[in-house]
Amino acid sequence: MTAILYTKELCKQFGGVWAVDHANVEIMAKQVRSIIGPNGAGKTTLINVITGRLPATSGSVIFKGEDITRKPVDQRVKLGISRTFQINSIFPGLTVFENVRIAKQAHLGGSLRILSSKRSLKDVNDQTWRILERIQMADKADVIAKNLAHGDQRLLEVGIALAGNPEVLFLDEPTAGMSPAETERVAVLIKGLAQDIAVVLVEHDVDMVMNISDIITVLHQGVVVAEGPPDSIRENDTVKEAYLGKED
Numbered sequence: 001m002t003a004i005l006y007t008k009e010l011c012k013q014f015g016g017v018w019a020v021d022h023a024n025v026e027i028m029a030k031q032v033r034s035i036i037g038p039n040g041a042g043k044t045t046l047i048n049v050i051t052g053r054l055p056a057t058s059g060s061v062i063f064k065g066e067d068i069t070r071k072p073v074d075q076r077v078k079l080g081i082s083r084t085f086q087i088n089s090i091f092p093g094l095t096v097f098e099n100v101r102i103a104k105q106a107h108l109g110g111s112l113r114i115l116s117s118k119r120s121l122k123d124v125n126d127q128t129w130r131i132l133e134r135i136q137m138a139d140k141a142d143v144i145a146k147n148l149a150h151g152d153q154r155l156l157e158v159g160i161a162l163a164g165n166p167e168v169l170f171l172d173e174p175t176a177g178m179s180p181a182e183t184e185r186v187a188v189l190i191k192g193l194a195q196d197i198a199v200v201l202v203e204h205d206v207d208m209v210m211n212i213s214d215i216i217t218v219l220h221q222g223v224v225v226a227e228g229p230p231d232s233i234r235e236n237d238t239v240k241e242a243y244l245g246k247e248d
């Protein structure tokens, strides 16, 4: 199996801090890849550099055989790399449906100009409904986003990211602040998404990570210290010491 996206000796330095230190990570299509590690390990920075929000200090990012290390964010999104942010990216005054539709329109913008407006509107609306069904929020289509429960707002962010039709979707702590029931919804959603696309998940909930990941990457001070399926990570001595410390 070849990787859909991989990094080669990827580095990101902030002053003297190596937030990402010669990372080699291979992301396979249709898999759930989790990235775990203590606070400050470099998880968010790794995602920022892969998705183009921050420039790499050195090394490269390869997506479907193409070197995208120097490409701006919007070009990476067009190629099929989407993400959610730890910070809210929704329009609070608009409905759930409008939030996803605007994202969908932004994505289709160019290619739709050749279609008649009636046809294109129907296309956008149909695709918006499909996304709402996928995130199980079709019944909340008319709810103003700011009135949603926290968990639903986070799910809506995933919907907005899905509007870009990604082949690789990065989720940075999607369950932060969620109830156990909401967390379970996200776990089910991620498993479903990974039937079609690669999902890269940064997540603190170790139980969830162990349950839904195909492969886990462990970061510690910017370095990939371990990688493998959940069972091998659970048994890895370096990981136990560096991260899972409390467990045995």
Ligand SMILES: Nc1ncnc2c1ncn2[C@@H]1O[C@H](COP(=O)(O)OP(=O)(O)O)[C@@H](O)[C@H]1O
Binding pocket: 014, 017, 018, 019, 037, 038, 039, 040, 041, 042, 043, 044, 045, 046
């Ligand atoms: N914009 C920044 N400027 C300077 N240092 C940063 C910046 N972003 C992250 N860092 C540093 O890089 C390291 C990794 O941070 P981060 O990627 O946020 O870790 P994680 O997401 O694993 O908690 C930390 O030491 C953090 O202080």
Ligand SMILES: [Mg+2]
Binding pocket: 043, 044, 045
């Ligand atoms: Mg982080």
